Amino acid sequence: MKKIRIFRWKATAQSMPVKEPTSNRQIADGYAERFAKPKKLKNRQCVYISNDIHAVIAKLVRALANTGNEMTIGGYIDTILEEHLQLHKEEINEIYRQRPNDLL
Numbered sequence: 001m002k003k004i005r006i007f008r009w010k011a012t013a014q015s016m017p018v019k020e021p022t023s024n025r026q027i028a029d030g031y032a033e034r035f036a037k038p039k040k041l042k043n044r045q046c047v048y049i050s051n052d053i054h055a056v057i058a059k060l061v062r063a064l065a066n067t068g069n070e071m072t073i074g075g076y077i078d079t080i081l082e083e084h085l086q087l088h089k090e091e092i093n094e095i096y097r098q099r100p101n102d103l104l
């Protein structure tokens with residue numbers, strides 16, 4: 001299984017990420033605060049991910065749940081994708097500029 005590294009990034013005026021030095025505890029606390037939120041998914045869709053990624057996410061969700069966070073793998077993935085789409089909103093919309101309306 002591949003080792004996944006998590007970094008805390010700070011956006012600059014040029015929208016290029018710059019690694020911001022932080023302690024491991026700050027990183028863990030910030031990550032849990034940002035992504036370990038209970039989320040109820042009313043209308044769900046099935047998607048497929050690799051077994052390796054699923055195993056990593058399952059371990060992470062269990063670890064976050066052990067700290068008192070009520071969350072599911074689906075809720076975690078939904079939160080991650082929501083942030084990704086917001087973070088890259090401009091780039092994603094640029095891809096779809098040929099269409100009459102923005103995607104996001």
